[in-house]
Amino acid sequence: MAALTLVSGSVGLITLQNPPVNALSSAVRQGIVDTVQRAVSDPQVKSVVICGQNGVFCGGADIKEFGKTMLGPPLVPMIHTIEAADKPVVAAIEGSALGGGLELALGCHYRITHSKARLGLPEVTLGLLPAAGGSQRLPRLIGVPAALDLITTGRHVTAAEALKLGIVDQVTDQSTVEAAVKFALSVEVQSLTSRRISTLPCPCPADVDALFEGVMQRVRQRGRGAIAPVACVQAVQAAATLPYAQGMEREQELMATLFTSGQARALQYCFFSQRAVSRWSLPSGARWDSTKPNPVTKVAVIGLGTMGRGITVALVQAGLSVVAVETHEQQMMAAQRAVSGMLERLAQRQGVPLALDRVRFSTELEAVADVQIVIEAVFEDMALKKQLFKQLSSLCPAETLLFSNTSSLDIDHLAAQTDHPQQVVGMHFFAPAHIMKLLEVVYGPRSAPQAVATAMELGKRMGKVSVAVGNCRGFVGNRMLMHYLEEALFLLEEGSSPESIDQALKEFGFPMGVFQMSDLSGLDVGWKVRKAQGLVEPGQMSRVRQGRRYSPLGDLLCEQGRFGQKTGQGWYLYDPAGSRTPRPDPWLQRFLEQYRARQGLVSRRIDSEEVLERCLYALINEGFHILHEGIAAGPEDIDMIYVFGYGWPRHRGGPMFYASQVGLARVLQRLEHYHQLHPDVPHLQPSSLLRQLVSSGSPPIQRWKEAIRKPHSAL
Numbered sequence: 001m002a003a004l005t006l007v008s009g010s011v012g013l014i015t016l017q018n019p020p021v022n023a024l025s026s027a028v029r030q031g032i033v034d035t036v037q038r039a040v041s042d043p044q045v046k047s048v049v050i051c052g053q054n055g056v057f058c059g060g061a062d063i064k065e066f067g068k069t070m071l072g073p074p075l076v077p078m079i080h081t082i083e084a085a086d087k088p089v090v091a092a093i094e095g096s097a098l099g100g101g102l103e104l105a106l107g108c109h110y111r112i113t114h115s116k117a118r119l120g121l122p123e124v125t126l127g128l129l130p131a132a133g134g135s136q137r138l139p140r141l142i143g144v145p146a147a148l149d150l151i152t153t154g155r156h157v158t159a160a161e162a163l164k165l166g167i168v169d170q171v172t173d174q175s176t177v178e179a180a181v182k183f184a185l186s187v188e189v190q191s192l193t194s195r196r197i198s199t200l201p202c203p204c205p206a207d208v209d210a211l212f213e214g215v216m217q218r219v220r221q222r223g224r225g226a227i228a229p230v231a232c233v234q235a236v237q238a239a240a241t242l243p244y245a246q247g248m249e250r251e252q253e254l255m256a257t258l259f260t261s262g263q264a265r266a267l268q269y270c271f272f273s274q275r276a277v278s279r280w281s282l283p284s285g286a287r288w289d290s291t292k293p294n295p296v297t298k299v300a301v302i303g304l305g306t307m308g309r310g311i312t313v314a315l316v317q318a319g320l321s322v323v324a325v326e327t328h329e330q331q332m333m334a335a336q337r338a339v340s341g342m343l344e345r346l347a348q349r350q351g352v353p354l355a356l357d358r359v360r361f362s363t364e365l366e367a368v369a370d371v372q373i374v375i376e377a378v379f380e381d382m383a384l385k386k387q388l389f390k391q392l393s394s395l396c397p398a399e400t401l402l403f404s405n406t407s408s409l410d411i412d413h414l415a416a417q418t419d420h421p422q423q424v425v426g427m428h429f430f431a432p433a434h435i436m437k438l439l440e441v442v443y444g445p446r447s448a449p450q451a452v453a454t455a456m457e458l459g460k461r462m463g464k465v466s467v468a469v470g471n472c473r474g475f476v477g478n479r480m481l482m483h484y485l486e487e488a489l490f491l492l493e494e495g496s497s498p499e500s501i502d503q504a505l506k507e508f509g510f511p512m513g514v515f516q517m518s519d520l521s522g523l524d525v526g527w528k529v530r531k532a533q534g535l536v537e538p539g540q541m542s543r544v545r546q547g548r549r550y551s552p553l554g555d556l557l558c559e560q561g562r563f564g565q566k567t568g569q570g571w572y573l574y575d576p577a578g579s580r581t582p583r584p585d586p587w588l589q590r591f592l593e594q595y596r597a598r599q600g601l602v603s604r605r606i607d608s609e610e611v612l613e614r615c616l617y618a619l620i621n622e623g624f625h626i627l628h629e630g631i632a633a634g635p636e637d638i639d640m641i642y643v644f645g646y647g648w649p650r651h652r653g654g655p656m657f658y659a660s661q662v663g664l665a666r667v668l669q670r671l672e673h674y675h676q677l678h679p680d681v682p683h684l685q686p687s688s689l690l691r692q693l694v695s696s697g698s699p700p701i702q703r704w705k706e707a708i709r710k711p712h713s714a715l
């Protein structure tokens with residue numbers, strides 16, 4: 001909806017009314033068309049200001065309408081009518097002007113912006129392009145290079161940058177609407193000829209062809225198979241080379257391809273899922289909207305290795321006071337230097353004051369006695385963590401929350417060491433903890449809802465996408481990953497190579513393949529976990545352990561001291577040790593040949609389809625088990641964990657969304673096929689939830705939750 005009022009005697013003020021972000025739903029578009037028509041034909045109105053209700057100009061087209069029958073007036077002619085008006089139209093931008101919102105503002109003759117507003121054309125992040133004239137008007141207004149940057153990255157700019165680029169005409173710290181009304185009064189009699197952006201020529205640099213070639217190459221590389229950035233470049237190219245009307249035709253043509261694509265559906269699913277996971281619920285029925293988090297100002301971090309340092313930095317950046325504890329003097333000094341350096345670099349990069357005074361370093365555990373939350377980040381060793389939780393329980397007041405940064409250890413065992421198990425929650429950060437967006441918040445059966453609410457809120461303050469998950473071995477992310485890794489090893493045994501497996505996964509859209517990833521994180525990490533599980537038998541080649549197929553390949557490499565990048569050798573060669581560029585290793589090829597010969601394995605050719613099916617469907621199948629057990633509340637939770645923590649290509653929506661796009665029946669059929677071939681691999685046996693969903697007609701992903709009847713903790 002939109003309302004028209006007359007202000008200051010001659011200004012028609014149009015207010016968009018569609019909370020929370022004034023998205024351009026069909027009703028809003030109709031409201032704009034009606035109010036603009038009334039304002040233009042009203043002789044009392046000499047100029048027009050368009051603003052948004054509640055401090056937000058407009059968040060763009062209503063994404064919820066995509067995929068449905070489009071009703072109401074279309075955006076393009078609506079914006080053309082505004083631009084063609086013979087009375088000056090001023091956009092008063094507060095909060096956000098994004099996507100169609102900015103396109104609407106570009107159709108206006110002037111733009112006045114509040115200093116705290118953000119502007120941008122983020123359509124590419126939704127698998128689209130700015131198709132309400134944005135791809136044609138923005139380059140005409142700010143030039144091709146700057147427009148290419150904004151449109152292909154979707155990044156938001158501040159009001160100050162928007163002014164510098166020439167997107168807006170004025171920035172104000174005061175009331176934007178008042179400033180816009182004043183401005184409108186001042187331009188009522190001025191000519192509008194040079195203010196209609198669509199009529200302007202598109203300023204191009206001399207080497208425009210080379211520019212497009214370079215940008216196209218970059219977006220293809222960065223996009224890892226995403227089609228929208230490529231279409232964005234093509235649309236801007238049309239602006240640079242064609243008259244406006246033909247450019248618009250090209251914009252619409254490119255949009256038509258994107259609009260119905262699977263990638264757009266996946267990216268829009270990610271947009272809503274990212275927001276949905278903050279609305280957590282527990283099997284007990286406790287929920288985000290009925291549980292208040294504790295107020296938090298001071299947090300302690302114990303253990304200042306790589307993870308502890310990253311967590312400390314993230315907390316300081318969130319504005320919290322931090323007590324950072326490392327009981328070994330020398331390690332504490334090294335950590336202090338490292339954390340200070342990280343904070344200094346971040347302050348410099350972000351142009352904000354250095355906040356070193358918010359961290360106090362200590363070697364005394366007693367220093368944590370007055371904080372509201374303790375985050376334990378010591379070495380991943382159950383005995384060590386148990387002992388620490390026992391100490392913390394006697395040291396801290398009953399109301400202190402005790403969080404453990406663990407990637408796989410049982411939260412219930414840690415809670416059992418304390419007098420107040422309801423205060424214990426797991427916080428699985430991903431390295432580097434001050435950069436990676438994902439946080440798994442792990443609740444046990446005894447965790448209090450308030451403790452979970454506080455952990456989720458803390459994650460949000462640190463800028464994380466926090467996902468609440470139940471307690472089980474590996475939680476959600478690592479539990480699924482285990483089968484992905486195992487399948488990759490089995491494929492090696494059967495004849496594949498690290499290079500061809502990694503290549504297939506990179507072509508799928510992962511930033512790196514499974515073997516490159518293992519080399520980066522260190523092969524010794526998994527080795528330690530397998531040792532703790534009793535799976536490692538030094539020097540042994542047996543391929544059945546604990547009653548199921550097992551590949552000792554990783555253990556054999558570790559026994560040779562090949563731990564990956566840090567030792568210069570792993571699945572690849574790194575020269576010098578610590579270098580990040582993997583090179584195929586002829587030694588490994590010989591080693592695999594000898595291994596297969598000793599095991600009596602006949603090598604066969606394995607294509608990329610099999611690599612993807614075996615690795616990804618094994619991972620997805622575990623996702624269905626996790627959903628069935630209630631460890632994750634819904635498929636969105638799993639998908640956001642994979643998109644934000646494991647490099648799953650966002651344009652494929654996450655593993656569970658991908659399964660829904662491939663078709664559940666197809667996934668089930670392929671799993672059945674591979675399980676028949678490999679009956680000693682239990683993780684290839686299709687989950688009963690998958691079977692149930694297929695037999696109920698493969699409902700859309702939004703309706704899977706209806707099939708999961710009784711969620712519960714696995715432990």
Ligand SMILES: CC(C)(COP(=O)(O)OP(=O)(O)OC[C@H]1O[C@@H](n2cnc3c(N)ncnc32)[C@H](O)[C@@H]1OP(=O)(O)O)[C@@H](O)C(=O)NCCC(=O)NCCSC(=O)C[C@@H](O)CCCCCCCCCCCCC(=O)O
Nearest residue numbers: 023059060061062063098099100122130131132256259275
């Ligand atoms: C705006 C924000 C920055 C605000 O952030 P904040 O943190 O304050 O709040 P939240 O993000 O939590 O959001 C609150 C709430 O609002 C929902 N929401 C936000 N934005 C939208 C939106 N645009 N639409 C709908 N809903 C929105 C959000 O989901 C939250 O609700 P929830 O219940 O989920 O908690 C921030 O929200 C933000 O960044 N928003 C998105 C901004 C954006 O990306 N905008 C671009 C939208 S796409 C667009 O504008 C496209 C246009 O360029 C062109 C459209 C032309 C269409 C023409 C179609 C032609 C097709 C032809 C094909 C024909 C094919 C054929 O059939 O042949």
